[in-house]
Amino acid sequence: MKQQPLINNLSAATFIFVFIVYLSTVCPTVYVGDSGELTAAAYSLGIPHPSGYPLFALIGKIFCLIPVGSIGFRMNLMSAALSSATVLIVFNIIYSLSSSRLASVFGALCLAFTQVFWLQTVSAEVYPLHTFFVALLIRLLIYWDGNKSFASLCLFAFIVGLSFLNHLQTVMMAPAVLFFLIYSDRKGVLNPKSLFTISLFFLFALSAYVYLPLRTHAGAAIHWGDPDTFKNFWAVVSGSAHRSHYIFGHSLSYYITRSKDALAIVFSQFWIVIITAFWGFLKLPDCRWKIFYSLIIIFDFFYTIFLNSVFLEITAFNLPTLIVLSILSGIGISEILKKCKDVSGSGRRRVYNVTKASCCLIPVIFFVSNYNICDQSKNYIGYEHSLNAFRTVSPQGVLFADGDNNIFPMVYTRVIERMREDVSVYDLKNLFFRVDNSDALTEKDVSSRNTLLPRLQEEVVKKYSNQGVFLKIFDPYGIKIPEAHRLIPYGTLLLVSGDGMELDEQRYKSVWKYYSNESIEGNFIKDYMNREVAAYYHYTKGQYLLLNGGIELGLKRLALASEEGYNDEIIHVKLALLYTDIGIFNLAEQELEKALLYCDDTAMVYNNWGYYYSKKGDIDNAVLSIRKAVELNPNKTAYYNNLGSILIEKGNVDEAVKVLKKSISIDSNQEHQKEIVRKYESGKGM
Amino acid sequence: MGNHWMNHKFKKRLFTVFFIGIIILFSLWIRAYAGAMKDYRRAESFANEKQYIKAVTYFDRAMHWYTPFNPYVEQSAEHLWGISLRAEKDGDYILAGIAVESIRNSYYSSRSFYSPGKNWIVKCDERTGYILQNYGSSVFTGGNIVSDTINDEKKAVKYNDPDLFWTIILELGLFGWISSTICFIWFCLRNDKKTDRFFYRAFFWVPVICLNYGIWILGMIAA
Numbered sequence: 001m002k003q004q005p006l007i008n009n010l011s012a013a014t015f016i017f018v019f020i021v022y023l024s025t026v027c028p029t030v031y032v033g034d035s036g037e038l039t040a041a042a043y044s045l046g047i048p049h050p051s052g053y054p055l056f057a058l059i060g061k062i063f064c065l066i067p068v069g070s071i072g073f074r075m076n077l078m079s080a081a082l083s084s085a086t087v088l089i090v091f092n093i094i095y096s097l098s099s100s101r102l103a104s105v106f107g108a109l110c111l112a113f114t115q116v117f118w119l120q121t122v123s124a125e126v127y128p129l130h131t132f133f134v135a136l137l138i139r140l141l142i143y144w145d146g147n148k149s150f151a152s153l154c155l156f157a158f159i160v161g162l163s164f165l166n167h168l169q170t171v172m173m174a175p176a177v178l179f180f181l182i183y184s185d186r187k188g189v190l191n192p193k194s195l196f197t198i199s200l201f202f203l204f205a206l207s208a209y210v211y212l213p214l215r216t217h218a219g220a221a222i223h224w225g226d227p228d229t230f231k232n233f234w235a236v237v238s239g240s241a242h243r244s245h246y247i248f249g250h251s252l253s254y255y256i257t258r259s260k261d262a263l264a265i266v267f268s269q270f271w272i273v274i275i276t277a278f279w280g281f282l283k284l285p286d287c288r289w290k291i292f293y294s295l296i297i298i299f300d301f302f303y304t305i306f307l308n309s310v311f312l313e314i315t316a317f318n319l320p321t322l323i324v325l326s327i328l329s330g331i332g333i334s335e336i337l338k339k340c341k342d343v344s345g346s347g348r349r350r351v352y353n354v355t356k357a358s359c360c361l362i363p364v365i366f367f368v369s370n371y372n373i374c375d376q377s378k379n380y381i382g383y384e385h386s387l388n389a390f391r392t393v394s395p396q397g398v399l400f401a402d403g404d405n406n407i408f409p410m411v412y413t414r415v416i417e418r419m420r421e422d423v424s425v426y427d428l429k430n431l432f433f434r435v436d437n438s439d440a441l442t443e444k445d446v447s448s449r450n451t452l453l454p455r456l457q458e459e460v461v462k463k464y465s466n467q468g469v470f471l472k473i474f475d476p477y478g479i480k481i482p483e484a485h486r487l488i489p490y491g492t493l494l495l496v497s498g499d500g501m502e503l504d505e506q507r508y509k510s511v512w513k514y515y516s517n518e519s520i521e522g523n524f525i526k527d528y529m530n531r532e533v534a535a536y537y538h539y540t541k542g543q544y545l546l547l548n549g550g551i552e553l554g555l556k557r558l559a560l561a562s563e564e565g566y567n568d569e570i571i572h573v574k575l576a577l578l579y580t581d582i583g584i585f586n587l588a589e590q591e592l593e594k595a596l597l598y599c600d601d602t603a604m605v606y607n608n609w610g611y612y613y614s615k616k617g618d619i620d621n622a623v624l625s626i627r628k629a630v631e632l633n634p635n636k637t638a639y640y641n642n643l644g645s646i647l648i649e650k651g652n653v654d655e656a657v658k659v660l661k662k663s664i665s666i667d668s669n670q671e672h673q674k675e676i677v678r679k680y681e682s683g684k685g686m
Numbered sequence: 687m688g689n690h691w692m693n694h695k696f697k698k699r700l701f702t703v704f705f706i707g708i709i710i711l712f713s714l715w716i717r718a719y720a721g722a723m724k725d726y727r728r729a730e731s732f733a734n735e736k737q738y739i740k741a742v743t744y745f746d747r748a749m750h751w752y753t754p755f756n757p758y759v760e761q762s763a764e765h766l767w768g769i770s771l772r773a774e775k776d777g778d779y780i781l782a783g784i785a786v787e788s789i790r791n792s793y794y795s796s797r798s799f800y801s802p803g804k805n806w807i808v809k810c811d812e813r814t815g816y817i818l819q820n821y822g823s824s825v826f827t828g829g830n831i832v833s834d835t836i837n838d839e840k841k842a843v844k845y846n847d848p849d850l851f852w853t854i855i856l857e858l859g860l861f862g863w864i865s866s867t868i869c870f871i872w873f874c875l876r877n878d879k880k881t882d883r884f885f886y887r888a889f890f891w892v893p894v895i896c897l898n899y900g901i902w903i904l905g906m907i908a909a
Contacts, residue, residue: 072795
């Protein structure tokens, strides 16, 4: 009888302790990546990227109303609170299975302080809510297994429905859950009447997806994909536009490497605890639970390896696996403690105490070794990244942005903080900040939209270029620049400049002095996305210094960019091009080698090898490299055009004409290439 | 006896939840207060060293730690305003604008069920307009800030916040229908043999679910 209050107090103490630790490491403002978009969507009761995450937005809105810190901080707090609640549920699960207080604290704290789990608590993300549901569903299933009541089955179905309102990854639990339910109570579950009622509760929870069309119709500030028509609604909910191109789209060797990496991540999180988890698995009372937990892990890995191609360092995968391993490790420890208690002889007490001490020590080791990595309390990078962009744009200027790390913090600073409302912001995909006439755009079909959107964007650039059109994009070819216009690096942005327009030199040179860069240059451990932003900052600063006479400092900055963005896809290509342009070929070669290692788009890298060789005067190798680029991506006209130019330079006009014709056959809207073909075909050429 | 025990148990649980809530709220307040104090002090030292842009960065951070009864937020706003006036005097119109913009952004980012610093936001808007009108310049030489006609054409989008009243209604409706559905499952389906009790209880819970669901839908449309 006295056990219950004690365990309640212990679980409450665990929850408070974990929450306070998370509070001390949480990011104080908007984080890079999806955080800015998700925060702005919750604040405005809007719709973020597929699958719309209605439950996240609805719960997030409550956190936005807590008057502590900035709205960005409050949403990060939501992740900390939900993750603490997950730890509490895991504690409860272990206790319900082992009746061991120490084992419960051990398993719960091991989960709380693993790096992957902890890193999810520092910023606004959908995964803490997902892990909360995974833990809750396991707890409910244990409860159902204890009483096999119809009510608990209905409750389970309802909670499953709610979990689908957050992240569709819950579907990966389906095989485990279905197996367990059917194997445990086939008659009770598959009875048509029960099945019908259970489905009703599941669908009733799912009906909350009505949030998407209703809030779009109500004019929420953010409404990704305009899900107020059935077609758009389905595209958002199913995430079809987001996923179709990368499911099973890779080679066997890719999947083998990814499997190894995913396994390595899980092992590196738990190391020795894996053994106790395995012991706990072996000691599970019946095979149903063994199969249930195995299926969760197997399908979680399946999702990580085959259904997603996002870089493992970017997104938190394997979270359900970590929860299962924590539960199993708790059970394993309780079994080990029981065994130690049973040891006979004089050393019995000592063995038992040593085991207990180890149980306390392991979460402490997790805590100490991961604290610095997970401490993002000094991380203002997302905020500074967006702030600096707005500080660069001249009054009444126009800013085009592309790429998640560029747009999402900007969505936060613009929608919530109302930053620089004199500046017109547009995003290249027309999802958040839309160009004029976008109503017309949404009604068009995809193909005509794809031609209409660049044209409208080009018009905007042309119209406002005299008052300052700035680009915050990773790929300068992502937007069509009107003829007689060029791009000039301007602070961390690019400025569109027309013929005859002369830069205000004083303003151009003073831009850097107004930047806030304490965090970007700060000395704390940054994740992949933060490093990408920091590397890009160093790159632009280095480029500025180099072009303005500060060669030594500039080269140092560029080296820093290469180091900070060591596994970044784009930065090595950018650095290689810059080094090639200024004739530092040895550094260019090094960067191209790195680009080949880390860049998925190898065709683009080979194309840049071609540029490098042509600049170096090695035409034969240039041709070989660009041929390789064409071979790897036969749909990119730019590669054909580059190959054509280099073949003309080599004197191989016939083949050049053939290549250019091929390019024109892919995109007939290339007047310049047509002109070259006409010129050489009519014999006026070389 | 049974009822008395239940009451005691319920009271204990309520007390635990209340206790946890108080600790969490207190720790949040401490976090915000300590964050503001630390950033404010750093900002002050940068301001004393005349490193104004760094001072702006840290005053801005201090302001972002808004919480009720936190004196550092208002004091940071005053410092930022002072930096703006000084910068204008020194002919640094960009810094003058940045300092004012920081006050405005910080107060906007602190909105909750009430909006702190409304007067400051009005003041900042007026000053930003003044700076823009008198000192705003283009990135190109000879260029000037474009006329209002063109700015009208750009149709700068203003993002309206959801209505607070309807937001609260929406959230109440949401948690109402989720909790009443759970209650329906718990109280009506737990013992399916007692059919008469089922109907009696369902008669109460089903309308409660429908009512909350309706309130939620209404909230989503109106917010």
